Each structure stands twice: as C-alpha cells, then as structure tokens.
Amino acid sequence: MGVPEDLPFARHLRPFDSEPAQDEDYTGRHLDGGEFDDVKAGGTRFDECAFTATTFTGGDLGGARFSDVGMGRTRWIGTSWSETDLLDVVIEDSVLAGVQAHGGTWRRVVLRGCKLDSLNLRATRLHDVEFRDCDLTEVDFGSATLTGVTFPGSTISRARFTRTTVKKLDFRKARSLDVAEGWDFLRGAIIDSGQLAEAAAALAQTLGLQVKDR
Structure with missing residues (x-):
C-alpha cells in the first residue's frame, strides 16, 4: 500500500x-x-x-501507546489492546474483530471505512473520536466515557451502552442505530427524528411502557 501520503511525517x-x-x-x-x-x-x-496492509492475529499490546499513528488496510483479529492509549490516530479501511480494547484512552482518533466486530471498549475513555463510514457490530461501550463521539455514515448494530457516561455523544448522521442494551444510559445523547421513530419500541420497553392501540 505504501506510506500514507497525508501523514505529516511520512517522508x-x-x-x-x-x-x-x-x-x-x-x-x-x-x-x-x-x-x-x-x-x-x-x-x-x-x-x-504507520501500519499498512498488515494482519495481527491474537497477540498482546496491552498498555501500549499509539501517538501520531496512521493505520491503513490493517487487520486486528482477537488482539489485546487492553489499557492501550491512542492519541491523534487515524485508522482507515481496517478490521478490528474480537479486539479487547477495554480500559484505555482514545483521544482525537478517527476511524474511516472500518469494520468493527465484537470490539470491547468497556471502561475506555473516548474523547473526540469519530467513527466515519464504519460498520459497528456488537461493539461494547459498557462503562465507557464518551465525550465528543460521532458516527457519520456509520451502521451501528446491537451496540451495548450499559453504565456508559456520555457528553456530546451525537448519533444524528449514523445510517442506522440499533442499541441492544443501555438506552437508559444514553441520557443527553443526540439522535434525529428518524432514529427516534426506529428506536421507539426499544425505548418503550426500556421505560416499561405498554403500547396498545385498543
């Protein structure tokens, strides 16, 4: 793939x-x-x-620190990123499947066109993180702190937000929003009217409402 040309330190x-x-x-x-x-x-x-066109299967990067790092077309399968910190990181066209990324800090991180499957972000602190045009399936944000997190163009399926703390969490530009657990912990998050209509049944169940037409 070569060195990403937009990295200021590429040469x-x-x-x-x-x-x-x-x-x-x-x-x-x-x-x-x-x-x-x-x-x-x-x-x-x-x-x-920079990491490009590289596959990591298993392994342990627990407690590692990525600062000013670019990743393109990488695959991380079942790798441990526990208590790993990411600062000013861009991840593009990559796969994170079964990655254990709990307990770390992600600050000013952009993920573009990534597939995130069963990514464990429990108790991770995310500040100014953008998931752009990503496919998030069964991502676990339980007990995480989400500040300034957005999902433009992304598809969110069966996400978990139990005991999550949110501030400036914005779902409005997500293509779809499917929350498996934790609607009651998303107080203050921003959604659009279409997402509200799609989530109505789940919200009613969370609030204990009975919906009857007759």
Whole structure:
C-alpha cells in the first residue's frame, strides 16, 4: 500500500527491522505488509509510525501507546489492546474483530471505512473520536466515557451502552442505530427524528411502557 501520503511525517519513516517487541519505543517506523501471530508488544510506544496492509492475529499490546499513528488496510483479529492509549490516530479501511480494547484512552482518533466486530471498549475513555463510514457490530461501550463521539455514515448494530457516561455523544448522521442494551444510559445523547421513530419500541420497553392501540 505504501506510506500514507497525508501523514505529516511520512517522508521520515523507516521500515521496521523486525516485528514489534514488548516494552520498546518506536519512532518514525513503517510496518508495511506481513502477517503476525501472537505478537507480544505490551507496554510499547509507537510515535509517528504507520501500519499498512498488515494482519495481527491474537497477540498482546496491552498498555501500549499509539501517538501520531496512521493505520491503513490493517487487520486486528482477537488482539489485546487492553489499557492501550491512542492519541491523534487515524485508522482507515481496517478490521478490528474480537479486539479487547477495554480500559484505555482514545483521544482525537478517527476511524474511516472500518469494520468493527465484537470490539470491547468497556471502561475506555473516548474523547473526540469519530467513527466515519464504519460498520459497528456488537461493539461494547459498557462503562465507557464518551465525550465528543460521532458516527457519520456509520451502521451501528446491537451496540451495548450499559453504565456508559456520555457528553456530546451525537448519533444524528449514523445510517442506522440499533442499541441492544443501555438506552437508559444514553441520557443527553443526540439522535434525529428518524432514529427516534426506529428506536421507539426499544425505548418503550426500556421505560416499561405498554403500547396498545385498543
């Protein structure tokens, strides 16, 4: 795929000389292509790095930090991102399936055209995060803190928001909004009139309302 041209540090990137390792500091590195199984890179720092056309299956990046990082056409399957922090990160055309990303902090993160399946974001703090044109299926936001989070063009299916804390959470431009659990914890979130009509039955059930025409 090559280095993403819109990265301000793209011309300074150098290839990784090996797979990421635990408790290392990587600055200005580019991992392009390859499949990696059970990589152990917990506690590692990635600053001004890029990942492209790369697949990670399993493995542990718990406690890692991604700062000023671009990811394109990456696949993360069943990888642990527990207590991992993302700052100024862009993830494009990527897959996160079964990723355990609970307990971390995501700040100024943009996901574009990504498929997120069974992504665990429980107790994660999301600040100024945009899910743009993404497919979110069974994503768990339980006990997370969502501040300035938006979903333009995204499809949300069977999402969980139990015990979620929200501030400036905006669903209005999402293509669909299907909440499996936690409507009662979305007080203050913004939805449009069409989403309200679609969610009416679920909201009535949450509030204990009985809807009878006769």
